[in-house]
Amino acid sequence: MTFTLSVDQRVRLDELESVVRNASPVALDASVRQRVTTSRRTLEKLVVDERVIYGVNTSMGGFVDWLVPVTMAQQLQENLINAVATNVGPVLDDTTVRAIMLSRIVSLARGNSAISLENLDKYIEILNAGVVPCVPEKGSLGTSGDLGPLAAIALVCIGQGKARFGGETLPGGEALRRAGVEPMTLSFKEGLAMINGTSGMVGLGGMVFERARRLLDAYMLVSALSVEGLRGMTKPFDPRVHLLKPHRGQRAVAARLWDALHDSRLAVNEGDTETVLAGEMGEETRHGSQPIEDAYSVRCTPQILGPVLDIFTSVGATLEDELNSSNDNPLILPDEVEVFHNGHFHGQYVAMAMDQLILSLATITNLANRRIDRFLDESNSNGLPAFLCREDPGLRLGLMGGQFMTASVTAETRTLTIPMSVQSLSTTGDFQDIVSFGFVAARRAREVLTNASLVVAFELLCACQAVDIRGSEGLSTATRRLYDRTRQIVPYLDRDITITDYVEAIAADLLDPVASP
Numbered sequence: 001m002t003f004t005l006s007v008d009q010r011v012r013l014d015e016l017e018s019v020v021r022n023a024s025p026v027a028l029d030a031s032v033r034q035r036v037t038t039s040r041r042t043l044e045k046l047v048v049d050e051r052v053i054y055g056v057n058t059s060m061g062g063f064v065d066w067l068v069p070v071t072m073a074q075q076l077q078e079n080l081i082n083a084v085a086t087n088v089g090p091v092l093d094d095t096t097v098r099a100i101m102l103s104r105i106v107s108l109a110r111g112n113s114a115i116s117l118e119n120l121d122k123y124i125e126i127l128n129a130g131v132v133p134c135v136p137e138k139g140s141l142g143t144s145g146d147l148g149p150l151a152a153i154a155l156v157c158i159g160q161g162k163a164r165f166g167g168e169t170l171p172g173g174e175a176l177r178r179a180g181v182e183p184m185t186l187s188f189k190e191g192l193a194m195i196n197g198t199s200g201m202v203g204l205g206g207m208v209f210e211r212a213r214r215l216l217d218a219y220m221l222v223s224a225l226s227v228e229g230l231r232g233m234t235k236p237f238d239p240r241v242h243l244l245k246p247h248r249g250q251r252a253v254a255a256r257l258w259d260a261l262h263d264s265r266l267a268v269n270e271g272d273t274e275t276v277l278a279g280e281m282g283e284e285t286r287h288g289s290q291p292i293e294d295a296y297s298v299r300c301t302p303q304i305l306g307p308v309l310d311i312f313t314s315v316g317a318t319l320e321d322e323l324n325s326s327n328d329n330p331l332i333l334p335d336e337v338e339v340f341h342n343g344h345f346h347g348q349y350v351a352m353a354m355d356q357l358i359l360s361l362a363t364i365t366n367l368a369n370r371r372i373d374r375f376l377d378e379s380n381s382n383g384l385p386a387f388l389c390r391e392d393p394g395l396r397l398g399l400m401g402g403q404f405m406t407a408s409v410t411a412e413t414r415t416l417t418i419p420m421s422v423q424s425l426s427t428t429g430d431f432q433d434i435v436s437f438g439f440v441a442a443r444r445a446r447e448v449l450t451n452a453s454l455v456v457a458f459e460l461l462c463a464c465q466a467v468d469i470r471g472s473e474g475l476s477t478a479t480r481r482l483y484d485r486t487r488q489i490v491p492y493l494d495r496d497i498t499i500t501d502y503v504e505a506i507a508a509d510l511l512d513p514v515a516s517p
Helices: 013-021 030-048 070-084 094-108 117-129 147-157 172-179 190-195 199-229 248-260 270-280 301-323 348-376 400-415 438-470 477-487 500-511
Strands: 003-005 026-028 088-091 136-138 162-165 168-171 331-333 338-340
Touching: 013 094, 013 199, 013 301, 026 030, 026 117, 030 117, 030 331, 070 147, 070 190, 094 117, 094 147, 094 190, 094 199, 094 301, 117 147, 117 172, 136 147, 136 438, 147 172, 147 190, 147 199, 162 172, 168 172, 199 248, 199 301, 199 348, 199 438, 199 477, 199 500, 248 301, 248 477, 301 348, 348 400, 348 438, 400 438, 438 477, 438 500, 477 500
Parallel strands: 003 026
Antiparallel strands: 088 136, 162 168, 331 338
C-alpha cells in the first residue's frame, strides 16, 4: 500500500517504522507538490533579487564568509556533499537507512527547504526502487544536522558513493543505472537541503524507540509473571493506593499489574499472609514464617517503571515533533516570500531524548537484573530451589550461568549511560562551536536496547521456569498468554544445556512488532 504524504500530515513513528519495514512505496500528494514547487520558485526569485543567502551564493561551514557566484552552484553543492561525507565504521542496516531517507523526505515534503520537485521526486524514486546507500555509522556531530550520514545518501543520489541493490554492493552510479533512476543534477541549495538536518538521528532514533516501546510494553507483563513466579503480593498494585501519588506513569503501571494479576492463583493475597502471621504471634519475639511485604524489585515496580513510562511518552513526542519539522538551514517560506537563516538543524532535542531513553532502558535492565537474583537465590525466592534447579541439584548447575551473562551485560549497560548530549566539542573553526551528538546518542540507545532485551529475556526465562516448578495452572489469564508464547521458544529445563540461543530468541520475540503482547 502506498504511503502518500500531504502538507498538513503528521507522520507517526509507528508509520515510519511500518513503511520502511514493509518497503511500502512513498508518494507525494498534490498539496505537497505545489508547496515544494512554490518554495523553490520563491528561492529563485530571491536569487534574482540578489539576496545573500547561505549555501546559495555563499560557501558553507568554516567558509561562511566566502561569496560564491550562483553560476558555480552545481560544483559548490557537489563539493559540499563530498567534503562532509566523512563517516567511518560499519554501515547501517538497510531498514535504518530507509528510515533515515523517509525521515528526510518527510521534512523536505513540508515545502520549506526549496529543493526542486524534480530532485525530491528522484530521492523518493531511489527509496522506492530499493537502492540503499551505504552509510557508515560513526562520525556525525549531530549539528548542522547529520551531515555525514545524510551526505552518504546524497552521494548516491548524484551517482557517486556506494549503495546496496539486488543483494550487491555497487558504486552509487551503477546502482542507480540498474534501478533505472537518473542521478540528480543539483542547483543552488539542493545539496544543502538533503544533508543539513536531523533526519539521521530521527530515522535511527525512531526505529530504536519503536522497538524500545514494545520492550517496555512486554515488560509490564513480564513483571506480572515474575510476581507470580516469586509468589509476590498484589495489594501494592491496588489502584486505590496509587491515587495518593499523582504520577501518571506510576498509576498506569500499577493498573496494568493489578489487572493482569486479578485472577492469578500464584500471586499472593496480602490478607492471607497477614492471617498466617497473626496466628504466629505470641508473647515473645519470634521469626515469622513469611514477610508481610516483598522486596523493592517486586513491590516498587510501579514506582520504578512509572517514570520510565512517563519518559517514553516524552521521548516519543520529541522524536515525532522532530520528524514532522523543517529542520535545515536556511528555510524558504513561500507564504512570507522570505528566507530565514536559523538553527533548526541542531539535534539537542533528539540527543537529550536519546539520553533519557538510555537511562530508562538501563533502569529496566537494573530491575530485571535484581529480579533474576531473587529467582536464583533460594534464600530470597519464597521457596524455589537454588538456581531454579529442581532436578539433580549439585550434579546440575541449573540457570546459574545465565546470571553471569546478565550481570556482565547490566554492568556494561551502566557504563553507556553517560549522556552524549553534554559532550560537545567545537569544530569548523569554532563556527560549529556547540554540537549535540544526537546521532551518537541514538546509536548508543540501540546498543542499550539490545542489552536490555537480553537481560529481560533471561528474567522471563527464569519466571517461566519458576512457574513450572510451582505449577503453571495457577497463572492468570493475561500471563498465561506470555508463558505459552515463551514456552514455544524454550522448554522447561530439567537438564543443563547451552541457553544462548534460547535467550536471544526470546529477546528477538520481545522486540518483534508482530509478536508484541
